[in-house]
């Protein structure tokens with residue numbers, strides 16, 4: 001054992017001497033350049049690893065209360081509805097491999113799904129999850145759509161004008177749920193109706209904007225307005241006259257007074273194609289497990 005160690009030591013010292021002789025022959029400049037390349041490549045590889053790791057795998061499910069988010073959450077995770085749900089009072093979140101992919105071979109990246117309740121009191125919770133979202137799924141009840149069209153459009157408008165959503169251009173899917181019922185509206189119809197509703201908001205925004213200027217002239221209220229044709233920025237606190245205005249007009253979204261961006265192109269009917277975010281539509285039935293279009297959207301934005 002001792003002898004083997006001696007032989008090994010001798011070999012190591014011989015190799016060290018050879019390496020030293022070689023390095024002495026190489027000009028110092030070449031040595032520095034080689035060292036710099038090694039350091040640079042190591043740093044680059046580390047950076048790529050970190051970037052790859054920080055790529056979000058979060059998909060946020062949002063939409064009005066009763067649209068079917070929790071049923072969809074369970075379908076994605078367990079492939080079942082857990083025999084019905086009740087109105088959620090807390091966000092539901094978990095990280096898992098989609099149930100539809102559990103039989104697939106190879107390494108599959110788990111997805112972090114967050115189901116944020118639609119109750120207006122719980123909606124502020126959404127702001128905690130949006131900054132890390134790789135995609136947003138806005139669930140719409142395609143069955144009971146018309147009576148809820150305005151409320152859904154306002155909620156969607158609010159989402160699509162949030163700084164955290166617009167700046168990161170988070171893709172958004174309008175998921176028309178409950179298509180198992182024959183009386184459910186089509187995704188094309190739902191998209192058109194929401195666009196029409198939002199076109200109405202655009203006029204109201206202009207109205208609000210004019211009021212802001214008038215009030216700015218009348219009150220020593222500190223307000224920053226940057227108007228570049230599409231975008232209006234102002235202080236987040238809403239002056240009382242705007243609340244009155246909102247009540248009287250009955251349809252101005254909360255987004256008008258709190259969000260940093262507005263939607264649309266002047267003199268053109270509103271269309272989702274004008275949004276900074278990519279907005280697409282899909283059908284689903286959480287109840288019967290028809291969620292393949294949703295799974296496609298998830299996998300498009302959270303690579304397996």
Ligand SMILES: Nc1nc2c(ncn2[C@@H]2O[C@H](COP(=O)(O)OP(=O)(O)OP(=O)(O)O)[C@@H](O)[C@H]2O)c(=O)[nH]1
Pocket residue numbers: 063064065066067068069070071072084085086087088089116117118119177178179180181284285286287288
């Ligand atoms: N027919 C039909 N009913 C559905 C479908 N998905 C959900 N529902 C029903 O719609 C109701 C509301 O579903 P939830 O998943 O609790 O709705 P939610 O969006 O989570 O509601 P909140 O938690 O209040 O935000 C339940 O009674 C479900 O059974 C569907 O695809 N088809």
Ligand SMILES: [Mg+2]
Pocket residue numbers: 069070071085086087088115117118
């Ligand atoms: Mg729920």
